[in-house]
Amino acid sequence: MKRDLKTLAAETFDVVVVGEGVNGLAIARDAALRGLAVALVERDDFGAGNSSNSLKIIHGGLRYLQHLDFRRMRESIRERRILLATAPHLVKPLGFLLPTHGYGLHGRLAMGVALAMNDLVGWDRDATTDPERRLPRGRILSSSRCRELVPMGLPANCTGGALWYDAQMLDSERLLVSMAESASAAGAVLANHAPVRALLRRQDKIVGVTVEDGETGDQFPVLGRLTVNAAGACLDSILQLDPEIRATPQPLSVAMNLVVKRPLLGNVGLAVSTALGAPDPEARARRKDRMLFITPWRQGSLIGTFHLPYTGPPEEFRFSRYHLDSFLQEVRTAMPWAELSEGDIGLVHAGLLPSVSTGGDGNHAILATRPRIIDHAHLHGQPGLLSVMGVKWTTARDLACKTVNTVFRILGEKPAPCLTAKTPLPGGEIDNMSSFLATEQSWARCQGWSGTTARRLAERYGTRWRLVAASASEFLEPLAPGSQVLGAEATFAVRHEMALNLVDLVRRRTDMGTAAAPGAEELKAAATIMAEQLGWSPERMGREIAAVQALYAFPAVTP
Structure with missing residues (x-):
């Protein structure tokens, strides 16, 4: 490319x-x-x-039940199925738990009916024979089982929980x-x-x-x-x-997601109600709250998505202390058990999404759907x-x-057939992920390479990982002690993936900076490789490093 x-x-x-x-x-x-x-x-x-600012969730449309919008449910279920089949190395199933309480919309009976309807509408949710990429049926769990899955974070009046499965992008x-x-x-x-x-x-x-x-x-x-x-x-x-x-002009809202440097959960996502926010005007079953989700992410967690109205040109949007403090306030109110501090945050994703209004009071955004x-x-x-x-x-x-x-x-031409539903993304030509990884690790060991490194590359690049490794065989060592990213990945990104600056490399070609700021030694090593490939001067290299570091600096408190 x-x-x-x-x-x-x-x-x-x-x-x-x-x-x-x-x-x-x-x-x-x-x-x-x-x-x-x-x-x-x-x-x-x-x-x-x-597009990089999301909870990394591929939704199957369970939330559309409150609209009785079965067409959009079917559409979402189909698209989730296609992504699991065409990019199996980058998308995997993930369970989500919504605690139940009382006897109304939040109760076990209502949620049990919702999960049964979701499974019925999604009868064809699986398009692969790979057991690791198949989505189990939803079910209602007892309160004790919920506490086993989520030791912290359940309300005192929890009567159980609704467990359903969607998909998570491992690397959007x-x-x-x-x-x-x-x-x-x-x-x-x-x-x-x-x-x-x-x-x-x-x-x-x-x-x-x-x-x-x-x-x-x-x-x-x-x-x-x-x-x-x-x-x-x-x-x-x-x-x-x-x-x-x-x-x-299209109204816009600020959308934010937090990357937390420590794990808050096990291997399931958790839906947490917050009393803040505007109700969904399209919903047939009205709720006065909105949901925040916590998902496992790398060695930490993702929390989101938080929305605020935005007015002004999109090019002038800047993530501010007001945005960060507003988000942290909602998180601390909704999940005090997490004891989240600013020091726990590795990265804040912030950007603009289309909205339809500010919810009447000017303080809440209602998103375009x-x-x-x-x-x-x-x-x-x-x-x-x-x-x-x-x-x-x-x-x-x-x-x-x-x-x-x-x-x-x-x-004025007859449409050719759409091919994307059946065409794997590059690297996604995989029938069974476990077998593929085992084969690639075995092959790597025969070449004298680390099986662990081969597995990480295969999970990231799929069937193309050998091409990445072979393209720069002189850079098969990590960028720095403690780094997982190889010099070969940086070289491949410059030569074959149109990485033109260090931010491209750190945030969107490798996973150096997708959870927290890269270390100084790792960042310098990556910048050195790019400088050699692209002919940067020492001054340009210094500016590139400074640009990356600025991405991870939180807005200062206004005096």
Whole structure:
């Protein structure tokens, strides 16, 4: 996978996609697999926006029962099944526990009915014979069994718990890179760190975009028969580049997830009620609370998602002390047993999501729940432009399929079949994960390599791990004492995965910094490898290290 600006500038594409978050990448991959000529550009890096800011959960739609929305349940169940089958090294089942109490909606009987309906609607939830990637049926547990699973965190009036299974992304950033690799392998031309500076117009039609090379500042046109704006929170900012497009701005909310450096649970996730928040206006069964989830993550935990309203341009959003203190207050109120301090936090993911309102009091955000595909030819009389607003990771593939069907319709061509439901992501060609890992560890030992290291690489890169190791066999040692990341991973990221700066490498190509700040020695070693590969000066290397360190500094207390 190469960053090919020369081809971007020289060709005319069927579709130009703006935005390399999960939705933009899914659209580019789907379109390229169907034979369209695709260009994909992004102002920052793959998933640098909100696609990396999540609880890493692939939802099966249990929450849609309160809406009696069985169509969305079926959609979510199908998409969860597809991800478990096409990326088995990066997605696995995870149990979730919701404590029960009383005799109403929170009681054992009501939750037992909900779990039975969920299993009935999801009768085909498994698409693999691999027992480790199959989802067990939900069930109601006794209070004593709940306390065995979750020794802390259960309310005093707990009568038991509802246990159901969804899926967890082991590495959402690696999933995004895999989507980019799949799109590239199918012929898409990709460029990260290439912001769009203008929408190009020929007569009354949008015919592409003007792109700036973030490395050099040079600008050039990228032409396409159709432009798809999938810029996420910056969707309106792209539209505002053309004064002829008078779109109503999409309300936004701040979304935050905490990475905690210590484990708070065992091997299940826990749903915790909090009295804060606005009720869901679409729900048939109304609840006055909202849920925070705690999930096991690496050697620690993830807590989220917390939402606050946001007003202002998306480019000006900055994570502030107010955001952090508001989140910590809600966590401490909802789960005092965790005794969470600021020192426990390894990383805060913060970004912007589409919302529909502020809940009436201006203090709470009500999130958008339905994706949108906007044909500006119909809405604003501006042909040649689509805008796509996704609302969750789980259904990004399905939204991409519908978007590409729309692209074919606008181009006046019969849609080719969508292939993404059956096409494994790169590295995901695995029938049985345990057998695969055992085979790869055995092979590695025969080569004189560490079986433990081989297992970690195989879990991260799937069937491509040998390619990673072989591409830089001189760097098969960890970056620093105590580090799990190999120099070969850093080298591979630069040579084959379009890592252009140290933040790309630390946050989205390796797992150096996905749970907490990397150590100083590890960070310097990674920067040294990138400097050798990319010809950085000592001054540039120092700036790159400082940029990474700034990501893990919490906002200062306002005097």
